[in-house]
Amino acid sequence: MTAGKTRRPSRLDRESILDAAFAVAEEAGHRGLTMRRVGAELGADPTAVYRHFRNKDELITAMADRLFGGVIEHYPDGPWREGLRNGMLMGRRVYRRHPGFAEALAATPDDTPNLERIAERVLGLLRKAGLTDGDAVLFYHLIVNYVAGTGVFEAVADDAGEPSWQDRTRRSYAALPPDRFPNCVALAPHMYPDPNLVFDTGVELLLDAIEARVGRAQEGRR
Amino acid sequence: MTAGKTRRPSRLDRESILDAAFAVAEEAGHRGLTMRRVGAELGADPTAVYRHFRNKDELITAMADRLFGGVIEHYPDGPWREGLRNGMLMGRRVYRRHPGFAEALAATPDDTPNLERIAERVLGLLRKAGLTDGDAVLFYHLIVNYVAGTGVFEAVADDAGEPSWQDRTRRSYAALPPDRFPNCVALAPHMYPDPNLVFDTGVELLLDAIEARVGRAQEGRR
DNA sequence: CGGGTTCGGCCAACGCTGTTGACAACAGCG
DNA sequence: CGCTGTTGTCAACAGCGTTGGCCGAACCCG
Numbered sequence: 001m002t003a004g005k006t007r008r009p010s011r012l013d014r015e016s017i018l019d020a021a022f023a024v025a026e027e028a029g030h031r032g033l034t035m036r037r038v039g040a041e042l043g044a045d046p047t048a049v050y051r052h053f054r055n056k057d058e059l060i061t062a063m064a065d066r067l068f069g070g071v072i073e074h075y076p077d078g079p080w081r082e083g084l085r086n087g088m089l090m091g092r093r094v095y096r097r098h099p100g101f102a103e104a105l106a107a108t109p110d111d112t113p114n115l116e117r118i119a120e121r122v123l124g125l126l127r128k129a130g131l132t133d134g135d136a137v138l139f140y141h142l143i144v145n146y147v148a149g150t151g152v153f154e155a156v157a158d159d160a161g162e163p164s165w166q167d168r169t170r171r172s173y174a175a176l177p178p179d180r181f182p183n184c185v186a187l188a189p190h191m192y193p194d195p196n197l198v199f200d201t202g203v204e205l206l207l208d209a210i211e212a213r214v215g216r217a218q219e220g221r222r
Numbered sequence: 223m224t225a226g227k228t229r230r231p232s233r234l235d236r237e238s239i240l241d242a243a244f245a246v247a248e249e250a251g252h253r254g255l256t257m258r259r260v261g262a263e264l265g266a267d268p269t270a271v272y273r274h275f276r277n278k279d280e281l282i283t284a285m286a287d288r289l290f291g292g293v294i295e296h297y298p299d300g301p302w303r304e305g306l307r308n309g310m311l312m313g314r315r316v317y318r319r320h321p322g323f324a325e326a327l328a329a330t331p332d333d334t335p336n337l338e339r340i341a342e343r344v345l346g347l348l349r350k351a352g353l354t355d356g357d358a359v360l361f362y363h364l365i366v367n368y369v370a371g372t373g374v375f376e377a378v379a380d381d382a383g384e385p386s387w388q389d390r391t392r393r394s395y396a397a398l399p400p401d402r403f404p405n406c407v408a409l410a411p412h413m414y415p416d417p418n419l420v421f422d423t424g425v426e427l428l429l430d431a432i433e434a435r436v437g438r439a440q441e442g443r444r
Numbered sequence: 445c446g447g448g449t450t451c452g453g454c455c456a457a458c459g460c461t462g463t464t465g466a467c468a469a470c471a472g473c474g
Numbered sequence: 475c476g477c478t479g480t481t482g483t484c485a486a487c488a489g490c491g492t493t494g495g496c497c498g499a500a501c502c503c504g
Contacts (some may be wrong), residue, residue: 012452047492048453058492083394102375107382110394116406119395137412141420149371153324160329172332174342183345184338190359196255198363205364209427214491234482257462270482271465278462 013033014042014052016063021063029159030100033060039141060104065112067094074118079210080129081207088147088203102152130214139210146202154195166192234266236274236284238355243285251381255282282326287334289316294339302351303429309344310369317373324374345357352436359408361432368424376417388414 013051020041035056053059071090077083095101105112111119113205122143126136158165173181174188233444242263247255248374261268275281293312299305317323327334333341348358380387395403396410 030337034489045454047455050492051452103378103382106379109383109387109390116395116398116403120406121404123409127405133409133412134415137409138415138423139408141415141417142424145369145372145375145420146424149373149375150367151371152375153367153371156325157328158326161331165331165502168331168335173338176338181338181342183349184342187345187355187359187362190355190363193356193360193363197365198360201360202364202368205427205431208431256460258460267483269484272463273481 005048012042012048017042017049017059018063018066019054021059025063025098029183030098030155031159033100035059042160059096061099061108061112062137063098064101064105065093065114068112068118069114072114072121077121077125077203080125080210083125084122084143084207084210086201087118087125088143088206089199091147092199093170095148096155099152099155102148126210129210130218131156131210137212137215137216139206143206144164146206150202154199156194224226230363234264234274237279238364239264239271240288243281243305247285247320252320252377255322257281265437279326279329280321282322283334285320286316286323286327286337290334290340291336294336294343299343299347302347303433306344306351306365306429306432307348307425309340310365310428311421313369314373314376314421317370318377319378320324324370326422348432350431352440353432356438357435357439359436361428365428366426372421372424376421380417 005042021033021038023169024037024041026036028037035049036046038049038059042048049059053062071087071094075083075086075090119140122142123136126139127133131139162168168187170191173184173191177185178185239260242430243255243260246259246263250256257271258268260271260281265269271281275284293309297305297308297312327337333411341362345358345362348361349355351362354424384390392410392413395413398406400407
């Protein structure tokens with residue numbers, strides 16, 4: 001009697017395809033996200049997806065838009081410093097789990113709706129902090145580059161290679177000839193600190209720089 | 223007499239293969255760098271390359287090592303601030319022209335010789351600046367993440383999409399509904415400033431942060 | 445109620461990718 | 475001379491994104 005399913009055996013739509021795509025990405029990694037696998041996850045022919053998305057880039061772009069929508073939904077803006085910090089942390093998480101987003105978004109000519117909402121909020125926070133228009137845009141791009149770039153880079157760095165890859169490199173640095181590599185040998189035990197600490201340091205550094213620039217501008221105006 | 227070519231019609235070695243690979247990357251972009259094209263550039267069968275490189279990642283890693291070797295050769299270290307700045311600018315140039323390097327290097331378990339030399343120099347400059355061992359490593363990773371991440375991100379951002387893609391986005395931001403997107407509309411004309419300015423701002427910001435941290439540590443010790 | 449149109453899933457296929465294994469020609473060596 | 479290891483060639487495999495044709499079901503309109 002085909003209960004439930006409206007009428008046809010298995011109608012596809014963009015939302016269920018996105019669900020399947022996220023499921024595939026979850027279990028196969030970002031390199032394992034392939035149209036054929038998405039089709040299999042849906043129990044449908046892979047090419048059926050092309051009736052709902054023009055190509056793979058558009059599918060990935062839609063995935064990114066959904067995730068960024070969730071980000072902006074869960075994090076209302078408050079004071080500029082906390083707002084920017086939260087946004088950067090969430091952005092990093094997204095790009096780190098899905099490094100393919102960067103390329104797909106870059107290939108898409110128009111920004112997606114939720115990306116525009118994020119841009120709106122970040123620009124607003126930067127102006128609220130007291131930056132001039134030019135500086136606000138400058139730091140906006142700096143933030144985007146830092147968050148997306150670092151996120152993607154961290155992702156490709158730690159999904160490749162065997163686990164405990166850091167230990168291995170630490171040891172190989174410690175074993176370098178001490179005459180030509182004194183610093184590598186000496187600092188080998190400290191290498192690869194907590195990645196969150198590294199990222200957070202960069203974030204606070206950026207926020208401090210914004211504050212300093214606002215202070216300097218106000219001082220100059222006085 | 224088969225002048226030049228030692229004896230066999232076209233003997234291959236790692237260096238000439240690297241030359242061919244760079245030639246292909248130059249004219250076909252980083253996505254057009256394929257083993258078949260490298261073979262064609264050499265006038266040889268594509269699979270002949272596999273006699274000299276285990277796989278494509280090893281080939282790309284060797285390309286990266288050659289370029290980084292050139293970087294470290296041409297830029298002797300001097301004062302810490304200039305040394306770090308030059309290194310970051312050169313690193314960005316490399317990653318921007320060859321964003322594929324990041325993934326290949328990440329997949330390679332061992333660092334290449336010239337990457338170790340660069341790590342040695344950067345760590346030395348950070349210690350020369352006066353950072354403690356822990357901070358030196360922290361900023362080392364911050365620098366690597368910023369340079370590689372931003373470089374790769376800039377590369378994928380501007381080789382995709384049509385030219386004058388920025389103008390297009392600027393216009394679309396300016397055309398957003400002003401009630402919901404006041405900041406996007408107001409700042410649209412300033413969007414996408416000179417990418418070099420954005421990157422340089424980040425560099426100086428990092429260098430200032432290093433200097434500030436050194437100053438604070440010395441003050442605390444007093 | 446009937447017929448035309450559109451939608452959407454299926455299937456076969458194209459061109460491309462990285463990579464492998466068998467084969468053959470050549471080099472150096474005893 | 476013959477043996478052995480190197481290295482270029484060839485055919486092939488599995489996988490990828492994507493396209494065009496087919497066709498049944500659903501919808502619209504008279």
